[in-house]
Amino acid sequence: MISNQVLQTTIDGLRSIARVDLCVVDVDGKMIATTSEEMSNCLGAAQDFSRSPADSQEVQGYQFFKIFDEAQLEYILVIGGSGEDVYMIGKMVAFQIQSLLVAYKERFDKDNFIKNLLLDNLLLVDIYSRAKKLHIPTDVSRVALIIESENSRDSNVLELMRGSFGSNNKDFITAVDENNVIVVKELVEADAGKEIERAARTIDDFLEKEGIAGVRIAYGTIVKEIKEVSRSYKEAKMALDVGKIFFDERNIIAYNELGIGRLIYQLPIPLCKMFIKEIFGGKSPDDFDEETLTTINKFFENSLNVSETSRQLFIHRNTLVYRLDKLQKSTGLDLRVFEDAITFKIALMVVKYMKYMETFEY
Template identity: 65%
Template sequence: MISNQILQSTLEGMKAITRVDLCITDTEGSLLAGTFPEAETQEAAAYTFANSPADAQVLGNYQFFKIFDDNQLEYILVACGASEDVYMVGKLAAFQVENLLTAYKERFDRDNFIKNLLLDNLLLIDIYNRAKKLQIEEQARRVCFVIETEAGKEMSALETVRNIYANRGHDFVTAVDGRTIILVREVREGESFEELDHAAREVIEGLRAAEILDVNIAYGTIVKDIKDVSRSYKEAMMAREVGKIFYPDQTIVAYNKLGIGRLIYQLPSSLCKMFISEIFEGKTPEQFDEETLQTINKFFENSLNVSETSRQLYIHRNTLVYRLDKLQKTTGLDLRVFEDAITFKIALMVVKYMSSKEEVFDGRKF
C-alpha cells in the first residue's frame, strides 16, 4: 500500500503542472490525500461511485475515476472540474497512481523474497523460480552487510540506506528486526574487501549525516549464486556478534578478518570452561593485579618484544623480565616463548567470550 504522504506528493505535483485540483479516497470514501479544502465534501459521492459499475463518472463539477490494482479497486480519484481537459488530467493522474501501485508492489515482492531468502524460508527450486519472475539475476557476486543502528531511528536509517543505494538497481535493502538493516550488495568483478570496507564507511557517513550516530556494520564473504546469499548473511550476523565480544572498538567488522575469535565463538561452553581451568588452574585473568594485566596487554601489542614493551611501560628491561617470570610461575606459561604466548592469548580470548555469555564458572561469573 502506498503511504498517504506519497499520494499527497503525487497529487500536489500533478496540480503544479496542470492547475487542476485532485483528491483520492479509499473504497469506503475516506479521504487519503487532496489539494483543495473542500475535498472532504466528496467522501459520500466517492463511496457511492465506488459501488457503481462505471469506471469514470461526472457528478456536478467533479469527475470521478476508479484506480485498480490487478483488477481490484484500490482508490477513487476525484478531479475538480467538468471539462474535457479536466477529464484528461484525471485519467493521467489515475494512470500515474496505478503505476505507483505496480512499482510499490514489485518492491514489496522483492523485499519479501530477499527476507525469505536470508532466513532460509525458501526451497531451492522456489529461489530460482521467484528470482526469475522478479527479474533478479541468479549468478552474480553479492555480499551481505548487517547494519545495526541506535534504537528509535530504524525507519529513518532504513530510508537513508535505501537513498544511498537508490541508483544501484541490483542491490537490496531490507530490515529483519527492530534495529538491524540488511544490505545485499552486488560486488563488481575484481572488487576487493578493502573496497567493501570503503562502502561500509560510506554508509556510516551517510547515516551520521542524517544524525544517526551510533552505527556498526558487519559483512560476510562474497557469494556467486543467489542461493548462497543466506550464507553471507549468517556470516555477517556472526561477524556482528564476534565483533561485539573481541573487537568492541571497531565499527566495521568483516567475517574473513575475525581470526581466532571466530573459532572460539563456535566452541561449546563446556570445552571453554575446561580449557580455562587447565590454563589458569582455578584463577581468572580478573584476579591478576592491574600491573600484571597492563604488562601482558602491552607485551602482546608489541609482538612479544621485551625492549619495546619495557620502553613503552617506562620500566627497566629487568623489571619486565621479573614480571614475566612471576607470571610464568603462576600459570606455567612463558610469554617470551611463542607457543606459550599463543596459548595464553587464546585463553584470554576464551575468558572474554565466556564473560560475554555471562556464564558461571567455579562460583565466579564470566
C-alpha cells in the same frame, strides 16, 4: 509469480461452476494449467494470439483472453466454446487470475523475496524461478552487510538507507527483524574487497552525519550465486557478534577477519570453563592487577618483543623480565615461549567470550 498448482486449482474450481473447459498458456505457448487435455489443440493459436494487438479473440470455437501483470503480458486464457455467455465467463475468469497476480505480486515482491532468501525460507527451485520473474540476476557477485546502531529499535536507519541508497536497483536494503538493517550489495569492481570496504565506510559516514549513534557494520564473504546469499548473511551475523567480543574498538568488521575468535565463539560454555580451570587453576585473568594486564596486552601487541614492550611501557628491560617471571610462577606459562604465549592469548579470549555470553543469561 503464481505457482502452476495454484492456477490449476483455480481453474478446476471455476470449471465446476461454469461447466466449460479452461486452459492457461504462458507467452511461450506452454500449457500451464488445463481442465482438459484436449485443450492442447489450441496452443498454436494461443501463441499467435499473444502476438496480436487484440485483448480478446474468438478462433476456431475457442475464446482467447490476455492476462497482464501491470503492462506486461503474463498469460493467455483459453476457454472452450463460443457465444456471449462463454465470453462473459472468460472475462470473469481472466479477472480472477488477474486478481491473483496482483495478490501474489504484493506477496512475493523483491523485498519479500530477499527476506525469504536471507532466512532460507525458499526451496532452490523457487529461488531461481522467482528471481527470474522479478528480473534479478542469479549469477553475479554479492555480499551481505548488516548495520546495527546503538538504539536500533528507536532509529530510522532503514528509512534513511532506502532514501539515500535505495535508488540503485542492483542492491537490496531490507530488515528481517527490528534490530538490524541488511544490505545485499551487488559487486561490479575487479577488487571486490576494496569495493565492500569503501561501501561500508560510505554507509558509516552517512549514518554518522545523520546523527545515528553507535553504528556497527559487519559483512560476510562474497558469493557468486543468489542461492548463497543467505550464507553471506549468516557470516555477517556472526561477524557482528564476534566483533563485539574481540574487536569492540572497530565499527566495521569482516567475517574473514575474525581469526581464532570465530572458533572460540562456537565453543560451548562448559568446555570454556573447563579450559580456563586447566590453565589458571582456580584463578581468572580478571584476578590479575592492572599493571600485570597492561604488561600482558602490550607484550602481545609487540609480538612478544621484550625490548619494544619495555620501551613503550617506559620501564627497564629487567623490570619487564621480572614481571614476566612473576607471571610464569603464578600461571606456569612463560609468555616469552611461543607455545605458552599462544595458550595464554587463547585463554584471555575465552574469558572475554564467557563474560560476553553471561550478559545474555540475565
